[in-house]
Amino acid sequence: MHRVEVLRWGHRPRDYRLTTHVALTARALGASGLILADVEDKGVERSIKKVVAQWGGPFSFKMGIPWRKTVEAWRAEGGIVVHLTAYGENINGDLMRQIKLRKRDVMVIVGSKKVPRAFYSEAVSDFNVAVGNQPHSECSSLAVFLDRHFNGKEVTWGFKNAKVSLIPQPRGKKLVRLGSM
Amino acid sequence: MHRVEVLRWGHRPRDYRLTTHVALTARALGASGLILADVEDKGVERSIKKVVAQWGGPFSFKMGIPWRKTVEAWRAEGGIVVHLTAYGENINGDLMRQIKLRKRDVMVIVGSKKVPRAFYSEAVSDFNVAVGNQPHSECSSLAVFLDRHFNGKEVTWGFKNAKVSLIPQPRGKKLVRLGSM
Numbered sequence: 001m002h003r004v005e006v007l008r009w010g011h012r013p014r015d016y017r018l019t020t021h022v023a024l025t026a027r028a029l030g031a032s033g034l035i036l037a038d039v040e041d042k043g044v045e046r047s048i049k050k051v052v053a054q055w056g057g058p059f060s061f062k063m064g065i066p067w068r069k070t071v072e073a074w075r076a077e078g079g080i081v082v083h084l085t086a087y088g089e090n091i092n093g094d095l096m097r098q099i100k101l102r103k104r105d106v107m108v109i110v111g112s113k114k115v116p117r118a119f120y121s122e123a124v125s126d127f128n129v130a131v132g133n134q135p136h137s138e139c140s141s142l143a144v145f146l147d148r149h150f151n152g153k154e155v156t157w158g159f160k161n162a163k164v165s166l167i168p169q170p171r172g173k174k175l176v177r178l179g180s181m
Numbered sequence: 182m183h184r185v186e187v188l189r190w191g192h193r194p195r196d197y198r199l200t201t202h203v204a205l206t207a208r209a210l211g212a213s214g215l216i217l218a219d220v221e222d223k224g225v226e227r228s229i230k231k232v233v234a235q236w237g238g239p240f241s242f243k244m245g246i247p248w249r250k251t252v253e254a255w256r257a258e259g260g261i262v263v264h265l266t267a268y269g270e271n272i273n274g275d276l277m278r279q280i281k282l283r284k285r286d287v288m289v290i291v292g293s294k295k296v297p298r299a300f301y302s303e304a305v306s307d308f309n310v311a312v313g314n315q316p317h318s319e320c321s322s323l324a325v326f327l328d329r330h331f332n333g334k335e336v337t338w339g340f341k342n343a344k345v346s347l348i349p350q351p352r353g354k355k356l357v358r359l360g361s362m
Contacts, residue, residue, distance in 0.1 A: 014198075017195075017198070017199060018198060018199065018202065021199065021202075021318035021320060021321070022318075024315075024316055024317055024318050024321070025317070025318050025320075025321040027315070028312075028313045028315040028316065028317045028318075028321070029313065029321065029325075051316055055315060055316055086347055087347055087349075087350055087353070087354040087355065087356075088349065088350065088351070089349045089350065089351050090336060090337060090349050091336055092333065092334075092336055092337050093349075120352050120353050120354065121352065122352070127351075128350070128351060128352065130336075130347075130349055131209075131336060132209045132210065132335070132336035132337070133346075133347040133348075133349050134205075134208070134209040134236060134340070134347075135205055135209065135232055135236055136205055136206065136209045137202035137203075137205050137206050137209075137320045137324075139202060139206075139318045139320040139321045139324070140202070140205070140206040140209070140210065140320045140321060140323070140324035141324075142321070143318075143320070143321035143322075143324040143325050144210075144324050144325065144328045144336075147325045147328065147329075148328075148333070152273065152329070153273075154313070155271060155272055155273055155311075155312060155313035155325075156271060156273050156313070159315070165314075166267055166268055166311075166314040166315075167314075168268075168269065168270045168271050168274075168311055168314050169268055169269065169270065169309070170269070170270050170308075170309060171301050171302065171303070171309065172268070172301050173268040173301065174268065175268075
């Protein structure tokens with residue numbers, strides 16, 4: 001199975017909660033890690049580490065590395081880059097099939113309103129994918145992309161070294177604490 | 182086609198951007214409207230109205246109505262209620278099929294961490310659905326639920342009375358202003 005990493009671009013301090021939601025989405029829906037490009041945010045880092053310590057991993061987190069360097073290194077290692085943008089080709093076209101056919105690790109770039117023009121270019125992105133050509137949330141675009149990329153299977157995948165786990169219930173809440181093994 | 186409305190519970194002033202993202206998600210992925218239960222937030226209302234005026238509708242927005250009254254009225258009219266929660270039954274089980282089989286309007290409740298215990302009960306929810314039993318974003322859970330509920334078709338649906346529209350592009354950005362008709 002080829003891995004997917006998410007690169008979050010354009011994070012500002014006021015985005016603390018949104019970026020945390022992007023990270024939760026990435027982890028819950030099968031991505032291997034999140035890269036917070038260009039900036040650092042200790043609060044986001046703390047939140048993600050806490051979730052991984054409690055609910056399991058692996059899920060990597062890096063921050064502060066320049067986006068261009070990250071993308072270049074990724075492509076140099078044979079990975080492909082998918083830029084999620086409302087301006088891109090609609091996800092219901094042929095793109096998902098093409099992405100899967102490439103059989104490569106995938107970096108998914110989620111930005112904010114104004115991303116660098118370069119993100120749309122061949123030097124950066126292999127595919128510009130629109131989860132609908134409407135104004136959208138980066139969390140939701142990422143969620144739909146991951147769900148389709150992993151054919152919906154990712155929502156049952158397990159995590160390692162979790163301290164707690166939820167037992168699915170038709171009614172009510174059931175959380176179990178897992179003993180050390 | 183049966184309509185889907187989203188009920189957002191537990192909004193606080195600091196949730197302004199997250200709730201706006203929930204609304205964008207609802208609109209972009211085929212829901213007919215958003216109800217902000219129990220509280221009012223003029224900022225959220227303004228954002229949503231601006232998006233609808235610019236990008237088209239219909240997409241309804243109501244706020245300040247008590248959740249219990251809203252749910253009771255919905256059920257009295259024959260609609261069913263789906264509560265999205267990480268504690269629920271995994272979405273990859275039989276639930277999506279069961280929901281579609283009911284052929285009813287669907288109210289989707291998205292909450293925050295601590296929702297009233299009653300949300301899990303038969304008096305409120307017909308189904309407690311977990312988009313993975315992991316900590317998650319309400320935007321993303323909603324996105325995956327809607328995408329699966331509408332069989333992925335919703336991302337190509339059009340909107341009426343839009344002033345602007347994006348033309349899907351493999352590279353770059355293309356926005357057109359639509360004349361009055």
